[in-house]
Amino acid sequence: MTLQRTPFGLRMPKDLQDWIKMKAGREDRSQNYVINQILMKAMADEHAKA
Structure with missing residues (x-):
């Protein structure tokens, strides 16, 4: 079953x-x-600095 996501403006x-x-x-x-x-890259970079 596919996960339904609410659109994000x-x-x-x-x-x-x-x-x-x-x-x-x-x-x-x-x-x-x-x-x-x-x-996702920005999040990974931030976690790497922590």
Whole structure:
């Protein structure tokens, strides 16, 4: 059974949104995937410093 997640609205500056869109296109990934990867890396980096 697939886990159902509630959509999460995220507002961001236009230049950041454009960068995410460009990065997702270059990597042939969704914008959601790119945002998740960036956040997961930031979390891992923060835990590594602790």
